[in-house]
Amino acid sequence: MNRPEGKVLVAQGGGPTHVINQSVVGVALAARNFPNVTAVYGALHGVSGIINEDFIDLSRETVHNLNQVAATPSSGLLSTRDKPDREYCEKMFEVMRAHDIRYFFYVGGNDSSDTVRIVSEHAKAANYDMRAIHIPKTIDNDLEENDHCPGFGSAAKFVSQAFAGAGLDNRALGGIYIGVVMGRHAGFLTAAAALAKTYADDGPHLIYLPERAFDQASFLADVKRVYEQHGFCMIAVSEGISDADGTPMISKLMGEVEKDAHGNIQLSGTGALGDLLTKTIKDELNIKRVRADTFGYLQRSFLGAASDTDQHEAREVGEKAVQFAMIEGATEGSVAIRRTAINYAVDYELVPISNVAGKTRHMPAEYINADGNGVTQAFIDYCRPLIGSSPLQSYRFRAPAVPKILG
Amino acid sequence: MNRPEGKVLVAQGGGPTHVINQSVVGVALAARNFPNVTAVYGALHGVSGIINEDFIDLSRETVHNLNQVAATPSSGLLSTRDKPDREYCEKMFEVMRAHDIRYFFYVGGNDSSDTVRIVSEHAKAANYDMRAIHIPKTIDNDLEENDHCPGFGSAAKFVSQAFAGAGLDNRALGGIYIGVVMGRHAGFLTAAAALAKTYADDGPHLIYLPERAFDQASFLADVKRVYEQHGFCMIAVSEGISDADGTPMISKLMGEVEKDAHGNIQLSGTGALGDLLTKTIKDELNIKRVRADTFGYLQRSFLGAASDTDQHEAREVGEKAVQFAMIEGATEGSVAIRRTAINYAVDYELVPISNVAGKTRHMPAEYINADGNGVTQAFIDYCRPLIGSSPLQSYRFRAPAVPKILG
Numbered sequence: 001m002n003r004p005e006g007k008v009l010v011a012q013g014g015g016p017t018h019v020i021n022q023s024v025v026g027v028a029l030a031a032r033n034f035p036n037v038t039a040v041y042g043a044l045h046g047v048s049g050i051i052n053e054d055f056i057d058l059s060r061e062t063v064h065n066l067n068q069v070a071a072t073p074s075s076g077l078l079s080t081r082d083k084p085d086r087e088y089c090e091k092m093f094e095v096m097r098a099h100d101i102r103y104f105f106y107v108g109g110n111d112s113s114d115t116v117r118i119v120s121e122h123a124k125a126a127n128y129d130m131r132a133i134h135i136p137k138t139i140d141n142d143l144e145e146n147d148h149c150p151g152f153g154s155a156a157k158f159v160s161q162a163f164a165g166a167g168l169d170n171r172a173l174g175g176i177y178i179g180v181v182m183g184r185h186a187g188f189l190t191a192a193a194a195l196a197k198t199y200a201d202d203g204p205h206l207i208y209l210p211e212r213a214f215d216q217a218s219f220l221a222d223v224k225r226v227y228e229q230h231g232f233c234m235i236a237v238s239e240g241i242s243d244a245d246g247t248p249m250i251s252k253l254m255g256e257v258e259k260d261a262h263g264n265i266q267l268s269g270t271g272a273l274g275d276l277l278t279k280t281i282k283d284e285l286n287i288k289r290v291r292a293d294t295f296g297y298l299q300r301s302f303l304g305a306a307s308d309t310d311q312h313e314a315r316e317v318g319e320k321a322v323q324f325a326m327i328e329g330a331t332e333g334s335v336a337i338r339r340t341a342i343n344y345a346v347d348y349e350l351v352p353i354s355n356v357a358g359k360t361r362h363m364p365a366e367y368i369n370a371d372g373n374g375v376t377q378a379f380i381d382y383c384r385p386l387i388g389s390s391p392l393q394s395y396r397f398r399a400p401a402v403p404k405i406l407g
Numbered sequence: 408m409n410r411p412e413g414k415v416l417v418a419q420g421g422g423p424t425h426v427i428n429q430s431v432v433g434v435a436l437a438a439r440n441f442p443n444v445t446a447v448y449g450a451l452h453g454v455s456g457i458i459n460e461d462f463i464d465l466s467r468e469t470v471h472n473l474n475q476v477a478a479t480p481s482s483g484l485l486s487t488r489d490k491p492d493r494e495y496c497e498k499m500f501e502v503m504r505a506h507d508i509r510y511f512f513y514v515g516g517n518d519s520s521d522t523v524r525i526v527s528e529h530a531k532a533a534n535y536d537m538r539a540i541h542i543p544k545t546i547d548n549d550l551e552e553n554d555h556c557p558g559f560g561s562a563a564k565f566v567s568q569a570f571a572g573a574g575l576d577n578r579a580l581g582g583i584y585i586g587v588v589m590g591r592h593a594g595f596l597t598a599a600a601a602l603a604k605t606y607a608d609d610g611p612h613l614i615y616l617p618e619r620a621f622d623q624a625s626f627l628a629d630v631k632r633v634y635e636q637h638g639f640c641m642i643a644v645s646e647g648i649s650d651a652d653g654t655p656m657i658s659k660l661m662g663e664v665e666k667d668a669h670g671n672i673q674l675s676g677t678g679a680l681g682d683l684l685t686k687t688i689k690d691e692l693n694i695k696r697v698r699a700d701t702f703g704y705l706q707r708s709f710l711g712a713a714s715d716t717d718q719h720e721a722r723e724v725g726e727k728a729v730q731f732a733m734i735e736g737a738t739e740g741s742v743a744i745r746r747t748a749i750n751y752a753v754d755y756e757l758v759p760i761s762n763v764a765g766k767t768r769h770m771p772a773e774y775i776n777a778d779g780n781g782v783t784q785a786f787i788d789y790c791r792p793l794i795g796s797s798p799l800q801s802y803r804f805r806a807p808a809v810p811k812i813l814g
Binding site for chain 1: 572707
């Protein structure tokens with residue numbers, strides 16, 4: 001078979017995850033097995049490191065250190081928010097050719113897969129024999145073709161641990177708790193809060209996703225109902241919730257603030273949506289104790305929160321990418337995770353890059369409840385294996401009440 | 408010795424911690440060893456459960472379930488923000504007498520210790536033979552007499568894990584990151600962010616504590632200097648930072664917002680300080696990527712983040728409280744943790760309740776650097792054992808740079 005001799009290049013793009021280094025290390029270790037690989041380079045700061053020729057030679061890493069970095073969250077090769085256009089991709093291709101890169105592996109989301117597609121086109125047009133494979137990662141879990149994406153399971157574990165703990169806190173002191181979760185277009189990560197439930201009255205009691213229009217009147221009615229029933233209420237809200245017109249609530253609420261003559265104040269800090277929902281509940285429902293936490297960067301980087309399942313799979317997508325290129329002779333494509341047993345096994349396929357590039361997957365309808373304020377058991381069954389083997393169980397005293405004497 | 412027959416009552420007050428249930432379980436299990444104990448009651452919702460006679464009979468708990476609840480964060484007996492006055496304490500005492508409570512153990516902070524003191528006074532005045540012992544807990548680490556407080560080590564571990572991960576994230580994408588940490592009067596928890604450092608250029612680069620006046624000009628100069636040096640900057644800020652007049656920055660910054668005719672907008676949600684510091688940096692230093700996370704409730708409740716050292720000590724303070732009352736015949740006091748080896752051993756003493764009640768301990772001067780924007784090695788040596796045995800290490804690729812070909 002045709003397996004050109006040359007270098008392997010691996011890079012990471014977009015937002016870091018807990019396990020993205022696993023995929024780089026999966027590529028580096030797997031590529032060492034092939035004698036036609038003359039070196040394994042890593043590009044620093046993603047695509048910008050490629051156009052700047054900022055490469056490090058991962059061939060000179062020890063296995064031990066590779067494994068230690070793999071277990072470290074965030075992008076060990078550093079990242080970039082650059083979104084390459086055709087010209088940028090052309091420049092990338094020129095650098096790759098100069099360094100005799102014959103295998104390009106890019107770990108990232110849907111923008112990154114589009115970059116892989118364009119670079120691969122340039123190689124073909126130039127009749128340069130190169131394999132370009134996209135390796136999936138995103139905490140948003142919004143890549144097409146994938147049962148789920150590397151990075152999501154660990155972020156989902158963080159979100160469910162956060163809600164489980166905050167729920168115990170909320171139960172102890174009462175009131176309303178809002179947790180604002182990342183996910184501008186897809187609600188998977190916010191929905192993962194549902195895994196925090198142990199007992200029937202545990203939160204989150206209400207979950208609002210970008211896939212359903214957010215209606216403030218229904219929201220307030222929901223909160224009132226739950227609060228009157230329990231004396232506490234846990235709410236998971238996606239940062240991307242939008243109204244029926246598709247206007248993000250964050251803009252809408254800030255618009256109202258501006259309408260009330262609050263000027264040009266930049267409420268673009270991450271606490272804004274939570275604080276504004278808090279204010280809405282206090283004003284409209286007259287409930288005193290209302291607290292909002294915006295999970296922010298912790299949900300994708302917190303040291304020591306990775307899902308072991310996610311770690312293993314992120315390693316495997318890197319390994320499989322190399323195998324598809326070296327053994328199956330694929331010239332381009334995107335590695336996709338397929339679930340082969342609901343509870344739980346997976347396998348990997350190489351799918352056409354155009355099936356993934358620039359596309360966004362949303363929560364399927366069967367994972368969202370009829371009222372649009374919660375998730376179904378089908379979602380919980382889908383999500384639970386992804387957070388790995390760590391227990392999320394919380395326990396309560398079971399001691400019986402003592403009869404009153406004074407009354 | 409005088410060891411009256413009767414019931415043991417245990418309750419929890421104030422903000423939950425990761426390990427507060429350990430102390431209740433320490434009391435419950437230790438008290439079972441004494442045949443003069445007729446039952447072990449737990450009061451629900453702290454002191455309010457006492458005046459309402461809302462007790463559960465912990466004598467009927469299994470050892471297994473007690474241990475499971477002990478490992479669960481937040482207050483398993485639920486909590487309260489009630490701050491009892493003398494009349495309230497008198498009512499508590501009447502209920503205790505009606506139920507033949509002869510041993511009262513209250514797990515809480517400095518307010519809770521004052522409650523124990525007053526209840527104990529009433530018992531003495533009524534010539535009612537009762538022991539009242541305060542058991543320490545607070546994530547703020549601000550109780551007098553204690554080397555450190557149960558609950559702090561786990562919260563410190565959370566804060567350091569959060570900063571370690573967010574630091575890797577910040578390094579990958581650049582810019583400024585602000586983490587706002589709990590602690591209105593004492594800076595210990597914010598200072599614990601310093602444990603996140605592995606490499607010399609790791610953050611946090613700047614730490615602002617309530618013990619030092621916050622000066623906005625110095626703050627901006629600090630941030631500018633670090634950012635120009637590294638291209639990124641990690642900042643830990645205590646929610647309680649105040650200016651030279653003692654005015655909390657949160658009020659001051661919001662005052663400025665109001666002065667600019669922004670009306671009565673309730674910026675009391677937890678994201679406000681971080682968002683306003685973000686705005687200040689963007690406006691004054693013209694740096695584009697500035698992000699703030701406010702750690703909020705997660706830092707005291709996140710499921711699965713407890714320090715094992717903290718768990719063991721929280722269990723021990725409960726056990727020791729019972730031993731002081733039953734074996735040493737103490738009638739009142741507060742259990743205090745003393746460090747007997749810097750790295751690391753502790754022992755417990757019963758100290759006069761008046762040494763702790765209503766008092767606040769601050770960061771000693773030797774733990775704060777000369778510029779007031781960081782901590783000393785002495786603080787790191789003090790704090791590191793408290794976060795327990797989990798590694799906080801992060802790893803970097805060590806691969807050498809590849810020579811450029813094109814340019």
